[in-house]
Amino acid sequence: MPVTLIELAGPMLVVAALAAALLRRRPRGVRTGAAILAAALVAAPFGSASAAMYFLGTFGPLSAATLIIAGKYLYAALANAEKQRWPSNTMLICLVVIGAAFYPLTFGLTSFDPYEFGYRGVAVPLLILALVLVGWGFRAADILWWILIAALLYVSDAYGNRNLWDYLIVPFDPIFAVGALAAGMPRRLLRRVNAGPDQDPTDFENASPPAGQTGLR
Amino acid sequence: MRRHVLAVTAAVATLLTGFVSVRSPEWPTAFGAPEPAAACTGKSVFEVAPAHDARPLFAHAVSAVMLRDGRLRAVWYQGARELSPDVRIWTATFDGMRWSEARPVIGPAEATAGSGRFVGKVGNPLIFRNSRGELVLLFASLGKIGGWSGVSLKATHSRDEGETWSAPRQLTTAAIFNMATNVRGPAVPADGGGFTLVPTYHEFGKNFPELVLLDDDDRVVGKRRIGISHMGLQPFILVTDRRHALAFMRARDGYTLLSRTADAGDSWTAPVQTSEANSDVPVVVTRIGQELLMITSRFDQAASRWALVFAVSRDGITWRDLALRPFGSGPQDVVKYPWLLAGADGLYHVLFSVVYGRGGSQLMHARFSRDWIADQDGVPCQ
Numbered sequence A: 001m002p003v004t005l006i007e008l009a010g011p012m013l014v015v016a017a018l019a020a021a022l023l024r025r026r027p028r029g030v031r032t033g034a035a036i037l038a039a040a041l042v043a044a045p046f047g048s049a050s051a052a053m054y055f056l057g058t059f060g061p062l063s064a065a066t067l068i069i070a071g072k073y074l075y076a077a078l079a080n081a082e083k084q085r086w087p088s089n090t091m092l093i094c095l096v097v098i099g100a101a102f103y104p105l106t107f108g109l110t111s112f113d114p115y116e117f118g119y120r121g122v123a124v125p126l127l128i129l130a131l132v133l134v135g136w137g138f139r140a141a142d143i144l145w146w147i148l149i150a151a152l153l154y155v156s157d158a159y160g161n162r163n164l165w166d167y168l169i170v171p172f173d174p175i176f177a178v179g180a181l182a183a184g185m186p187r188r189l190l191r192r193v194n195a196g197p198d199q200d201p202t203d204f205e206n207a208s209p210p211a212g213q214t215g216l217r
Numbered sequence B: 001m002r003r004h005v006l007a008v009t010a011a012v013a014t015l016l017t018g019f020v021s022v023r024s025p026e027w028p029t030a031f032g033a034p035e036p037a038a039a040c041t042g043k044s045v046f047e048v049a050p051a052h053d054a055r056p057l058f059a060h061a062v063s064a065v066m067l068r069d070g071r072l073r074a075v076w077y078q079g080a081r082e083l084s085p086d087v088r089i090w091t092a093t094f095d096g097m098r099w100s101e102a103r104p105v106i107g108p109a110e111a112t113a114g115s116g117r118f119v120g121k122v123g124n125p126l127i128f129r130n131s132r133g134e135l136v137l138l139f140a141s142l143g144k145i146g147g148w149s150g151v152s153l154k155a156t157h158s159r160d161e162g163e164t165w166s167a168p169r170q171l172t173t174a175a176i177f178n179m180a181t182n183v184r185g186p187a188v189p190a191d192g193g194g195f196t197l198v199p200t201y202h203e204f205g206k207n208f209p210e211l212v213l214l215d216d217d218d219r220v221v222g223k224r225r226i227g228i229s230h231m232g233l234q235p236f237i238l239v240t241d242r243r244h245a246l247a248f249m250r251a252r253d254g255y256t257l258l259s260r261t262a263d264a265g266d267s268w269t270a271p272v273q274t275s276e277a278n279s280d281v282p283v284v285v286t287r288i289g290q291e292l293l294m295i296t297s298r299f300d301q302a303a304s305r306w307a308l309v310f311a312v313s314r315d316g317i318t319w320r321d322l323a324l325r326p327f328g329s330g331p332q333d334v335v336k337y338p339w340l341l342a343g344a345d346g347l348y349h350v351l352f353s354v355v356y357g358r359g360g361s362q363l364m365h366a367r368f369s370r371d372w373i374a375d376q377d378g379v380p381c382q
Helices: A005-022 A028-043 A051-059 A064-079 A089-106 A114-118 A123-137 A141-155 A164-168 A172-195 B002-022 B108-115 B370-375
Strands: B046-053 B058-066 B072-079 B088-094 B103-106 B121-129 B135-142 B152-158 B169-171 B181-183 B195-202 B208-215 B220-225 B233-239 B245-250 B254-261 B272-278 B284-288 B291-300 B305-313 B320-326 B334-342 B348-355 B361-368
Touching: A005 A028, A005 A051, A005 A064, A028 A051, A028 A064, A051 B108, A064 A089, A064 A141, A064 A164, A064 A172, A089 A114, A089 A123, A089 A141, A089 A172, A114 A123, A114 A164, A114 B220, A123 A141, A123 A164, A123 B002, A141 A164, A141 B002, B046 B072, B046 B088, B058 B334, B058 B348, B058 B361, B072 B121, B072 B135, B088 B121, B103 B108, B103 B135, B108 B121, B108 B135, B108 B152, B121 B181, B121 B195, B135 B181, B152 B181, B195 B233, B208 B233, B208 B245, B233 B284, B272 B291, B272 B305, B284 B334, B291 B334, B305 B334, B305 B348
Parallel strands: B058 B121
Antiparallel strands: B046 B361, B058 B072, B072 B088, B088 B103, B121 B135, B135 B152, B152 B169, B181 B195, B195 B208, B208 B220, B233 B245, B245 B254, B254 B272, B284 B291, B291 B305, B305 B320, B334 B348, B348 B361
16 A cells, blocks of 8 residues: 555655755745755655655654644744744643653553554543643643644544554654753743743743734644 | 634544544454364374575575465565565465475565555565455565664555465554564464454564454554563464463573463463573464474584474473474574464474575475374374
8 A cells, every 4th residue: 555645745744844944044935945845855756765755664654743843843934933933832741741651661661552552442532632621721722733633634544554642643752842842941941030031932822923924823 | 712613623523533443443352263283194294395495595484374275375585684685575385295486476676666665675474364365464574774673564465365466555563663563473363354363573672572453454453462571572372262372482592481361362461481492483383182282493402403393281381392303414504483384184384494504594394294293202193
């Protein structure tokens, strides 16, 4: 069974976001062109396989969390919405907590394997319902988008995979979240020390987008 | 307001997800009926002949299935060496007299083109018949770099007894980049049809055996961990009745491991060591009367060569060696990876590799009757 378009879209989106981010000081037209070109190159075959096929063969399809992170980054880069570049701290913390609890157990540290719950039952749906409540309560719209996309991909069997975990999270996500939280911490502390209580530079769910822009929140 | 609408939409999608999740296939409540043991034929037979001489190439990890016309179809991987990019999955049939010419079934290029995911190397194949009557071939696939820890599984099926095969499909079996799941032991049908239980094992960091539930569309719909103690791998599942089975595992160093299930593989006892020494080699086991027959391999000190080992047990824990059959020409030639099945001819067929120290390997084919086991002071003919 060849890869589906939706599986292919994951690596294309990530590479487009990276290309646009690398050129974020260039004019918008250049950034947009670079993003489109990068996405096309990922899907174009070189020899017997494309870069997307290498990516999918090595890492598999991307989770909804990665799609949200890359999508948000791409949107911010293309729309000059620099402040909306990062996911909310709430989403980052959720990714770190889930990753820290989930992956070590799947690795054989104990006889208990939480990955089994992704195939059937209410455990993982209850977890994502809790995430919906967290997203709603903490005004983290990106969490709501994350869950919505994961649910739609799972229900539509977009990856031909019946394990709900794989639509929700991949190991990239908690690793990225740890890095993003760590990167934001010194700036956050400095700002608090220098200016007292202020806007958290990575807490963009409460940030106002620039005039005329309504980003993916 | 927009946040509330989004939250409600996400909650509805979550409820839909829960609905789909609880309606996903349940773990089977029973195994399919175990294959009947071969009966005594009145003639003690033990014959060994090469099935395929790959030298100077390396052929290994043979798996086989009975075809509808009584022939036996074997599959294995073959190339310059293990994990070499030129390794492909090969097949041949045995008609009761001789083996057909071996031919390749699939290699990295075909696996890449068919699955849409890059495959740099292929490895262990496993062949079985699903409840639709199609042959299913699972095989290990890997990227360009790295060893077995990067392995994942692909599945292809055949509606013409293995003459042609469908485009392979990726199986998702592991949480971390779908890595480190490999196969060796034979698959077990689930009761009622539609599903097959495939013994697998985790090969990254800590080894442990698992059981994957596969539907007839080659989709993984469930998974159970057999046990993490003693780091067993390459589980061989022996079904003893509808709900009970034994899992025997290869051990890195020490003794063959045993775990039991009483609920069709839904849960397993912690693996324990049996009395049968294991030098990091897989085992195969079948029931003969009230006893178990194990075939494995180890270095025979007396013959100073590697040997195929036949052993019997009543409880699966305490084993008694019946016979050791040495192969190769010296201590560097290693015997391993037996595959056992009962043939239409009333004989047991064992396929295994002899890996030569000078390079290359040979697939061997041993045939023996139930009477031969009795003659070795094994389970008497009734």
